Amino acid sequence: MSQIAASSICKSYGDFKALHDVSMEISKGEFLTFLGPSGSGKTTFLMILAGFTEQTSGQLMKDGRDISTMAAEERNFGMVFQGYALFPHMTVWQNVDYPLRVRKMGSAERKQKVGRIIETVGLAEHAHKKPSQLSGGQQQRVALARSLVFQPDVLLLDEPLSALDRNLREQMQSELKRVHEETGTTFVFVTHDQGEALAMSDKIAIFNKGRLMQLATPDRIYNAPDSRFVAEFLGQINIFPVASPGMDGGLLRGNLDGTTLSAANPGHHVNGTASIAVRPEHMTLSAERPADQANVLPARVIQTTYQGSHSDLVLQTPQGHSISASTHSANGALPSVGSDLWVGWSPENSIVIAD
Amino acid sequence: MAARLNIHTIAMWLLPALFLAVYLAPLLGVFGWSVSRPEPGAENYVRMLTDADALNIMLRTARVCILVTLTSVLLAYLLAYHWVFGSPARKLFMELCIFIPFWISVLIRAFGWVVILRNKGILNETLLSIGAIAEPLTLVRTEFSVILGMVHFLVPFAVFPIASVMRQIDSRVLLASRGMGASPGFTFWNVFLPLTVPGILASVIIVFVFALGFFITPAILGGGKIVMIAEYIYIQMFQTSNWGFGAALSIGVLAVVAAMAGLLFKVIRPERLVK
Incomplete structure (x- = not known):
């Protein structure tokens, strides 16, 4: 059974339709990428999944339960924002500890979980630094650790690699894949970089002008596009x-x-x-x-x-x-x-x- | 070439020279008085720290300034929040509330409060007529009226540094907190408030320093009964001709203001607030 099921999601801002009737199913543990040009609706759809934006119409289910109107606070989704959105006044450790403090977890348990995830993303020696003292790639890892430490049902990533330079981006791509495999968490990843999408995803959803054009494996998307847009968008x-x-x-x-x-x-x-x-x-x-x-x-x-x-x-x-x-x-x-x-x-x- | 260089040199030195002539020289003069009148020595400073009247007034000034600062900054925080995050209509309303007071003279505002608060004023008459009170309340010439008048004047000044800091907060940081399951209250205390601390501190210092030098508002709303340090200095200078003592008090106030301004520049880095 699918973990997330979205059916007929629409979003309008006044006369502007940001999303037309988007339906999709996301399986547990999948690495799904939303790919499309800017303004295609991919980020809007991610924000609707996260609960930060409310859909105009349509239904959202998680594990068979209707979460269409559930607040973002209650969905238990992790999110990595574009620009990371780290808390600038907290250290790396405090940033990662934050979602556990929110959940009123005991300090021993918190210490163990934060320590382990900081180790996983390779930031152990930077735990007591502030975000401003870290490089872009390190900040990226803090954001990843912070959104994974509370074991969210789904991790949403909004163009997390777009601010990094090319070498670092490739390194972070393989790191993201490794973390995905280690944690088994469902990843929903937004990007406008087709190489990134092809390299990382189990499945790719192509968006254009607020519509879901095609959702399939990278191989199918590349070799069997079912529309002119998808064919032209991905590669030559x-x-x-x-x-x-x-x-x-x-x-x-x-x-x-x-x-x-x-x-x-x-x-x-x-x-x-x-x-x-x-x-x-x-x-x-x-x-x-x-x-x-x-x-x-x-x-x-x-x-x-x-x-x-x-x-x-x-x-x-x-x-x-x-x-x-x-x-x-x-x-x-x-x-x-x-x-x-x-x-x-x-x-x-x-x-x-x-x- | 030489002439041009000369003009530049003159222009460069004009401001420091002006500063020296209209500011530093008189200041040194005041300091001179404080240690020379009526006779040379530190006697004026000893009196400042031992005289019961002077100590009382300094204590009251400190108390009033602290209360005014806390009240103003708290109100300013709420105003700034609605100004920065409110709907467009509310933003406009807040802007009017913040800017209109700047166009009304401090004198008119103080007298306005007298009209409202005096024994036969609007407030007492209203309360009497609806039977809420039997006797008119003594509101004017109390510390309460002085604090009210000062807060009314100072709130808009406290709004700007706080609003500036609030505007710089990345809204995604607040979204991130929500996304991790934090309630609005948890987010406020753990993320929003800590991020606005520099603005709060700047407001505190600006309001406190301003309040310390307040003269007209306490003079009118305190009516000679609630004397604060600025009015006390005025009395020393112009009514009892204790020029030396008045000068010593001035230097004392200046030292406090300088210390707070130093703190402002060192801890808060005000250039960050105007970004």
Whole structure:
């Protein structure tokens, strides 16, 4: 059974609808990431889960119990805020001890719990410092310890890594994952960084304009996006609008400038218009027209960018469609700019997007 | 080049020179009187610390100032809270309450209180007419009326440092406290109040220092009966011509004010309050 179930959550501010009818289920122990551009409603939804914002309509359940109108104080959710929101007048120890004092826990128990969690996040030698004496990464750990020490049912994290520099962010990502595994707490993580979402999550929920676009594993989100928005939001993708799409022997076929493109596993019903999309890394480049590829387009190299382990290429078909492709450096020398090639990919790597 | 340098040098020294001429020189003069009139020696200071009248007045001044400070800061805290966190309508109302008193002369405000509080004043007449009291209450020329008048004048000054500190509190810190299960009361005592302590201390010092030098309000609402240190100094200087003793008392008050101002700058760092 799901731990949290939200059904038809709406939030309006006057005429502005911040959330349209969002429903989702969150399983116990899951690492779920809310991903979306700013203003997509992901933070609003997190604040509704936390109880800091009240939904206009819709229902929220926790372990089968209706918590739609329960105050934030009573939900027993931990929260790590953007900017951490540490108490500046308290030491690290006092900050972490705070939720236990709120719960009127005995001092021996408090001491043991605070000591253990401070150890877990690696701050034992900083316990008596004030937050202002700590680096961003250390403050982040204090916030994490403070929101985990009382063993909350769910930990909500609002863009906790956005203020850190790149190296520290990667380090904190693996640390968060480790803490998630050690504690087994449900993590709900908000970010606008797609790399972060792909690297850390069990599941990703994509938000756009107040709607939940798709909720699935990172692999499904990346390889089987069910809307143009999700396909374009996560990573690079080529999208070819095809004319007169139709099913033919389990493949979806459509016409692009006189060339027939095909895609396996359309996944959903297509009627009217459709697009066939393909990720740059699934593109193969060859000098001669390949005989074994189902989808082949002629293209001229416009630009090449060397990235070390791979290279990014921008190509253009005679009809003016832009194509991005990437090739592993192990595949040999880069084609030169201005050369004409063939770009191909298999129907299995095609993604069907219903427009 | 040399001429320009000269102008700069002159401009740079103008302010210190002015300070020296209109402030430091007279101050040294007053200090001079305190140790030379009527005859050289520390006699005036000895009298200040032994004379029963003077000690009484200093004690009363301290008592009134402490009561005024506590009352003003407490009221200012409530006002500041509503000013900073209230609805837009309430904010506007609070702003009017805080700023309008600044446009009314201290003299008019003191006399206003006399009109309300005197034996045949508005308050007594009302209470008599509804039968709440049989005899008019003695309200004017008491410590109560002096404290009331001073609090009324000083509350707006106490609001600003507190409001400034409240404005700087990160609202997420308060949300975080709620999210961890803390009741509003627990959050107030453990997070909100400690974070506003610098503003409270600044207000305390500003109000106390201000109250110490109050002259008109105690003179009018105390009516010569409730004499505070400033009026006492005035009497020494202009009525009994004890210039030396008056000067010694002035230096005493100055020392207290200087000590408190020093505390303000050292402990609270006032530049933080105007951020």
